[in-house]
Amino acid sequence: MPKIKLAENTVQQIKEVCAEFGNKEGELINVLHKVQNKLGYLPAEVQEVIARELKTSVAKVYGVVTFYSFFTMIPKGEFPISICMGTACYVRGAEQVLSEFKRQLKVEVGESTDDGKFSLNCLRCVGACGLAPVVMVGEKVFGRVAPTQVVNIIKEYREGCASENAKSA
Amino acid sequence: MDTVQLTIDNKPLVVKKGATILEAAKSIGVHIPTLCHMKLDDMNIENKPGGCRVCVVEVEGRRNLAPACCTEVAEGMVVHSHSIRAINARRTVVELILSDHPADCLICAKSGNCELQDMAHHLGIREIHYKGEQSTYREDTSPAIIRDVDKCIMCRRCEMMCNEVQTVGVLSAINRGFNSVVSPAFEMNLDHSVCTYCGQCVAVCPTGALTEVNQTNNVVRALSDPAKTVIVQTAPAVRAALGEEFGMEPGTLVTGKLVSALRSLGFDKVFDTDFAADLTIMEEGTELLNRLTKFLEGDKDVQLPILTSCCPAWVKFFEHQFPQLKDIPSTARSPQQMFGSIAKTYFAEKMGIKREDLVVVSIMPCVAKKYECGRDEFKVDGNPDVDYALTTRELASLIKLANINFSRLSNEDFDQPLGESTGAGVIFGTTGGVIEAAVRTAYELYTKKPLPKIDFNELRGMEGIRQATIDFDGFPINIGIAHGLGNARELLKRIEEGESNFHAIEIMSCPGGCIGGGGQPYHHGNVDILKKRQMAIYQEDGNKKIRKSHENPYIIQLYEEFLGKPMSEKAHQLLHTEYFDRT
Numbered sequence: 001m002p003k004i005k006l007a008e009n010t011v012q013q014i015k016e017v018c019a020e021f022g023n024k025e026g027e028l029i030n031v032l033h034k035v036q037n038k039l040g041y042l043p044a045e046v047q048e049v050i051a052r053e054l055k056t057s058v059a060k061v062y063g064v065v066t067f068y069s070f071f072t073m074i075p076k077g078e079f080p081i082s083i084c085m086g087t088a089c090y091v092r093g094a095e096q097v098l099s100e101f102k103r104q105l106k107v108e109v110g111e112s113t114d115d116g117k118f119s120l121n122c123l124r125c126v127g128a129c130g131l132a133p134v135v136m137v138g139e140k141v142f143g144r145v146a147p148t149q150v151v152n153i154i155k156e157y158r159e160g161c162a163s164e165n166a167k168s169a
Numbered sequence: 170m171d172t173v174q175l176t177i178d179n180k181p182l183v184v185k186k187g188a189t190i191l192e193a194a195k196s197i198g199v200h201i202p203t204l205c206h207m208k209l210d211d212m213n214i215e216n217k218p219g220g221c222r223v224c225v226v227e228v229e230g231r232r233n234l235a236p237a238c239c240t241e242v243a244e245g246m247v248v249h250s251h252s253i254r255a256i257n258a259r260r261t262v263v264e265l266i267l268s269d270h271p272a273d274c275l276i277c278a279k280s281g282n283c284e285l286q287d288m289a290h291h292l293g294i295r296e297i298h299y300k301g302e303q304s305t306y307r308e309d310t311s312p313a314i315i316r317d318v319d320k321c322i323m324c325r326r327c328e329m330m331c332n333e334v335q336t337v338g339v340l341s342a343i344n345r346g347f348n349s350v351v352s353p354a355f356e357m358n359l360d361h362s363v364c365t366y367c368g369q370c371v372a373v374c375p376t377g378a379l380t381e382v383n384q385t386n387n388v389v390r391a392l393s394d395p396a397k398t399v400i401v402q403t404a405p406a407v408r409a410a411l412g413e414e415f416g417m418e419p420g421t422l423v424t425g426k427l428v429s430a431l432r433s434l435g436f437d438k439v440f441d442t443d444f445a446a447d448l449t450i451m452e453e454g455t456e457l458l459n460r461l462t463k464f465l466e467g468d469k470d471v472q473l474p475i476l477t478s479c480c481p482a483w484v485k486f487f488e489h490q491f492p493q494l495k496d497i498p499s500t501a502r503s504p505q506q507m508f509g510s511i512a513k514t515y516f517a518e519k520m521g522i523k524r525e526d527l528v529v530v531s532i533m534p535c536v537a538k539k540y541e542c543g544r545d546e547f548k549v550d551g552n553p554d555v556d557y558a559l560t561t562r563e564l565a566s567l568i569k570l571a572n573i574n575f576s577r578l579s580n581e582d583f584d585q586p587l588g589e590s591t592g593a594g595v596i597f598g599t600t601g602g603v604i605e606a607a608v609r610t611a612y613e614l615y616t617k618k619p620l621p622k623i624d625f626n627e628l629r630g631m632e633g634i635r636q637a638t639i640d641f642d643g644f645p646i647n648i649g650i651a652h653g654l655g656n657a658r659e660l661l662k663r664i665e666e667g668e669s670n671f672h673a674i675e676i677m678s679c680p681g682g683c684i685g686g687g688g689q690p691y692h693h694g695n696v697d698i699l700k701k702r703q704m705a706i707y708q709e710d711g712n713k714k715i716r717k718s719h720e721n722p723y724i725i726q727l728y729e730e731f732l733g734k735p736m737s738e739k740a741h742q743l744l745h746t747e748y749f750d751r752t
Contacts, residue, residue, distance in 0.1 A: 044355050057338025059362075062354040066343045 018053035077119035086125030190237040205324035279377035311359035327370035367482035368536035368687015405598030406683035409705035414565035420701025425580020443590030445508035450718035455735035474671040481541035482678035492750035509554030534686030560688025592716030600652035600682035604675035616642040649674035
């Protein structure tokens with residue numbers, strides 16, 4: 001794993017979150033949650049700082065990060081793509097849509113493209129089953145997506161003409 | 170009410186409230202099989218995640234089966250430990266574990282000592298009804314320990330030892346469901362982590378997932394090389410445990426047979442690490458007295474307490490976790506390394522052997538010793554002072570390989586000059602022993618009077634942290650003892666917070682000291698084995714004619730002929746070391 005050096009103010013931010021939760025080991029999940037909200041992801045160096053602040057082992061922190069699918073160690077792309085794998089979407093062909101995204105972007109689920117533009121993830125039911133299969137890019141919902149439309153969705157964002165509100169936080 | 174009445178397998182019994190079904194069954198001789206559960210009685214060490222479900226039993230009136238290891242007894246409970254339902258469930262559980270376990274028992278390092286293998290045998294499993302995915306992981310080889318986690322059954326004993334007992338915190342369960350496994354953070358290799366190589370994970374692993382790096386072949390090769398002179402040293406705790414590998418009762422002393430076996434294996438000289446332990450006492454004891462004298466003269470900068478430094482896992486522990494305290498431990502090298510250093514200088518010169526033609530092998534109860542002998546500061550131009558460190562278990566396998574009938578061997582004596590030792594050297598093998606040996610010598614050197622009694626029972630025992638005050642002829646010396654790195658951490662914290670009034674502290678990484686080392690015959694959770702080994706060590710001490718290190722005639726000769734006096738410049742160069750901040 002390549003080491004990245006955290007900026008001083010990032011370290012400060014993490015320490016502040018830990019302090020907010022009283023530097024208690026029992027608050028680990030809450031700390032991770034909040035830090036991921038601030039930084040977008042939880043790389044090894046961030047976990048090391050958290051372990052130090054909460055006086056626990058980095059192996060324990062990593063254990064929790066890898067246990068919950070919510071936590072990620074990979075930075076999300078500028079445009080995070082989520083494919084719904086809920087029952088309705090699944091039976092209406094979400095799997096084929098997903099494999100088309102993987103083929104076009106040359107990434108696996110949970111990964112980001114090298115240029116950092118896209119990341120690919122699966123989720124369970126966004127409550128729009130009537131539109132199955134559903135794909136979300138950032139906050140924007142695409143319904144009744146066919147594998148043939150995938151190339152256009154990607155093109156739309158890659159060329160930068162997509163609405164700004166699709167950008168991830 | 171403090172007791173509970175219940176029935177197990179139609180036998181009525183009364184047990185203490187709060188006991189588990191497993192404990193209750195054990196009290197009437199009913200053996201319920203367990204796999205993940207492990208308890209070292211009286212040592213406050215217990216692993217009961219209730220994860221494997223091998224110990225499930227049927228409890229009347231309860232819908233599901235109950236895991237015996239973590240279900241408390243209740244008044245009037247009726248338990249059936251071997252109903253057909255319980256047996257079927259137990260076999261299903263083990264078959265499922267086996268369905269995701271490499272079937273290479275014939276060539277597995279743990280074969281014959283594997284608790285999973287024993288369980289399959291115990292339950293009479295002849296077929297695995299389940300076929301599914303097999304988890305595969307990369308093998309991780311470090312200087313001392315091999316992790317082959319394809320064989321991990323997630324009992325989490327290693328995790329408990331690493332976190333709760335040792336507080337090292339290298340191992341943790343990671344990932345989820347089928348993909349979960351015990352691993353260092355970020356799946357890094359052990360040698361990139363803060364692992365101390367104490368080997369307690371190896372000592373408790375029920376399968377072949379964690380084993381020591383096997384160096385028996387290197388030793389066989391050295392022994393068969395006519396150009397090499399191969400000498401061996403054997404640590405004190407080995408003689409109190411090796412017999413177990415050959416079916417002898419725990420606590421059987423096999424010193425004479427051990428020497429005889431090593432000679433049969435073809436070692437040119439059979440020496441004793443106990444000799445180097447006596448040497449350690451000369452250096453460490455003198456260092457303690459020097460610091461005490463300065464302290465009494467009012468020197469404010471003197472570092473007290475002095476901490477022992479014989480245990481390589483402990484050394485690596487403080488280098489990672491307490492680098493700010495790295496000036497407190499004694500600078501004396503461990504007995505293994507003192508021996509290697511003296512063997513490749515004094516002994517090699519005496520025998521007219523070139524350093525590179527001399528191979529030093531050590532037999533250790535420890536896996537961290539493999540790491541220690543590879544440390545750069547213990548090499549001269551790349552040639553290590555100690556070439557190979559074998560565990561007690563590896564020696565047993567070498568003896569078997571050489572068709573030696575161990576139990577029929579006669580008793581033989583160590584070679585000289587590096588084989589003579591005192592009772593003080595022997596007790597290095599147990600918790601409390603190093604400091605007792607140091608006290609025996611320091612007392613006489615300080616007071617210039619003979620000891621009124623040699624046995625210091627106040628320093629002995631199995632409690633994790635012990636303290637005692639020894640009267641040095643009017644000057645009270647406060648001694649601390651910790652075994653298990655979690656206990657060591659406790660003492661270090663007290664020192665940091667200025668709450669300690671200790672003058673000297675002994676620290677051993679493994680529970681029980683070296684008798685419970687990671688390289689010893691597997692105890693499989695039976696703490697009585699450790700206690701019997703400890704008794705054997707004190708018995709050996711009691712049998713010795715000379716019981717104080719400074720009275721060892723060969724030690725006196727070594728100083729006269731070669732080193733000068735303790736803490737001399739030559740002694741510093743050959744017998745002392747420095748520590749590094751590894752954060």
